[in-house]
Amino acid sequence: MARLFVIELFIMEGENMFKRGLTLFLAMSVLLLSTSTAAMAKNNGKSNGNNKFNNVVNYSFNVTKQNANKIKFKDVVNHWAIPQISAMNMQGIISGYPDANFQPEKSVTKYEALTMICRALGMNQDYSADNKWSGVPDWARESIDFAVEKNIISEKEAKNFAGNTPAKRYEVAIWVARAANLDSYNNINFVDMNDIPVYARSYIGSMYRCGYMVGYPGNMFQPNKPIKRAEIAVILFNLLSDYNQTSHYKVVKGTITDIDDDSVTINNKTYEITDDTEIYLNKESADWDDISEGDKAVIYLSSSSEINYLYAYDDDEDTDEDELTVESYTPAKNKQNVDRDIEQLVVKFNQDIEAEEDYEAVLDAIAITATDDNENVDVTRSIDVESVEIKNDTLYINLEDAFDYDENCSVTIDSGVIQAEDSNDTNDKIAWSFDIESEDELKVESLSPADGADNVDQDTDELVVRFNNDIEAKNSLSDIRHAITVSDNIDVESVEIDDNELIIKLDDELDYNEDYTVTINSGVIEAEYSSYTNDEIKWSFTTEDD
Numbered sequence: 001m002a003r004l005f006v007i008e009l010f011i012m013e014g015e016n017m018f019k020r021g022l023t024l025f026l027a028m029s030v031l032l033l034s035t036s037t038a039a040m041a042k043n044n045g046k047s048n049g050n051n052k053f054n055n056v057v058n059y060s061f062n063v064t065k066q067n068a069n070k071i072k073f074k075d076v077v078n079h080w081a082i083p084q085i086s087a088m089n090m091q092g093i094i095s096g097y098p099d100a101n102f103q104p105e106k107s108v109t110k111y112e113a114l115t116m117i118c119r120a121l122g123m124n125q126d127y128s129a130d131n132k133w134s135g136v137p138d139w140a141r142e143s144i145d146f147a148v149e150k151n152i153i154s155e156k157e158a159k160n161f162a163g164n165t166p167a168k169r170y171e172v173a174i175w176v177a178r179a180a181n182l183d184s185y186n187n188i189n190f191v192d193m194n195d196i197p198v199y200a201r202s203y204i205g206s207m208y209r210c211g212y213m214v215g216y217p218g219n220m221f222q223p224n225k226p227i228k229r230a231e232i233a234v235i236l237f238n239l240l241s242d243y244n245q246t247s248h249y250k251v252v253k254g255t256i257t258d259i260d261d262d263s264v265t266i267n268n269k270t271y272e273i274t275d276d277t278e279i280y281l282n283k284e285s286a287d288w289d290d291i292s293e294g295d296k297a298v299i300y301l302s303s304s305s306e307i308n309y310l311y312a313y314d315d316d317e318d319t320d321e322d323e324l325t326v327e328s329y330t331p332a333k334n335k336q337n338v339d340r341d342i343e344q345l346v347v348k349f350n351q352d353i354e355a356e357e358d359y360e361a362v363l364d365a366i367a368i369t370a371t372d373d374n375e376n377v378d379v380t381r382s383i384d385v386e387s388v389e390i391k392n393d394t395l396y397i398n399l400e401d402a403f404d405y406d407e408n409c410s411v412t413i414d415s416g417v418i419q420a421e422d423s424n425d426t427n428d429k430i431a432w433s434f435d436i437e438s439e440d441e442l443k444v445e446s447l448s449p450a451d452g453a454d455n456v457d458q459d460t461d462e463l464v465v466r467f468n469n470d471i472e473a474k475n476s477l478s479d480i481r482h483a484i485t486v487s488d489n490i491d492v493e494s495v496e497i498d499d500n501e502l503i504i505k506l507d508d509e510l511d512y513n514e515d516y517t518v519t520i521n522s523g524v525i526e527a528e529y530s531s532y533t534n535d536e537i538k539w540s541f542t543t544e545d546d
Helices: 026-027 039-046 082-091 110-120 138-149 155-159 169-180 198-207 229-240 359-363 478-481
Strands: 003-009 249-256 262-266 269-281 296-301 306-312 325-329 345-351 351-355 368-374 379-382 385-391 394-399 407-413 416-419 428-437 442-449 453-456 462-467 471-473 484-486 492-498 501-506 515-520 523-527 539-542
Touching: 082 229, 082 269, 082 306, 110 138, 110 169, 110 229, 169 198, 198 229, 198 478, 262 484, 325 385, 351 359, 351 385, 359 368, 359 385, 471 478, 471 492, 478 484, 478 492, 484 492
Parallel strands: 003 262, 269 306, 453 539
Antiparallel strands: 003 249, 249 296, 262 269, 296 306, 325 345, 345 394, 351 416, 368 379, 368 407, 385 394, 407 428, 442 462, 462 501, 471 523, 484 515, 492 501, 515 539
């Protein structure tokens, strides 16, 4: 093993690599976002624009004799994420189990995900929790405490954390965006936007814009998908690869431009390849001779300037564009306050569809139930379907029965009754639910300035929304602030809640004779004594002449 190659850097070093709004504690390597092979296929593993990270893609492989003895976990020898799993174990971010297994396909709990984020932010064994969090296992208390201290989660969220449940993609996106103090960004348009909680969208937008998280084929985000250990290893590896500061190794990322014997030159600095260097190519444990010019590469350097780890990869990956998938539902999945007079349900697919047999078979495959959840004993009834029709890529379900107030509605469609026109791929089982409106939902009583008001004082620096009930943040005031947009790029400095009033403090001065529109996304404000949340709030006003 004696070859020389030159890597041309394509990242910036030091604080210049950080995006606006990214705090310096993120330099210890932050983020824990779930990505799978499908997720990395989007844009060849990169997001559109503002991409700080280049996601690693995955390939099948066989372990070579040279590196087989370096693989630490017996259940990842032929796993697609072995390079990233090995790297993250080397960094001390993710460990294995006592039986020498890694369990790569095991879902990660919220406690585990938060612990990994906190480790990436610098939490170590010396950190001691100040609070004794009720119901939290001893091993997770430091992580909960550290996360509250760093504003990754609020105290309210910490007390209701349900940490033994699987961590979902949208949850991890929120935690990491908060940890990174990223600027709010709402300009995303995944086809499953309705599946993303409204208060999470600006966080996910921030992560997507920065290139920290991408979607799945068909422009899907899959917010509720649980994160697996292998997926976390891949994402952490990708993110650590973009930082020049970690607790264990210096990380360099670049493109291989020349290969020779036993050293690598980066920015006129030379580092050595040794017999102990772990070498990987795509999904393979590789030999030095397998590495080629033009490959992208990530290397870990020890304090002695020797390369401990080298991972080379390219950006090609095949995707199955013929697979029939659902793009959106109407009403949206988990949507609240749906109009009780709704007469039609809509399922939109990623391609044009037809009945696999006939409309009658599709009709028979649909089951709709409505449960009254306001009774002491739940009462469930069936909702009859009058007819179905298909137009291009959309299935329309016409209802015969009406819904009642406060009902929870569930819809299922059996698999194999709808097929893609071109590929003949048939649907998997489809299921979603939504809630019918209440007679006493949370409503806006007044706005200040009023909707449609003109001649509003140019010095106005505070907006007020008054509700019909006392209110509180659904999750946090930070979520509410991120959910508010004011036209003409007026920034929101802070938000406050005073009984039944939401007070919005503006950071920028208004202009004379200007039209302004204020939007507050739904689902971020909650009635204090019930579970009802706000619908989208939108109003406009005009400032006075100069």
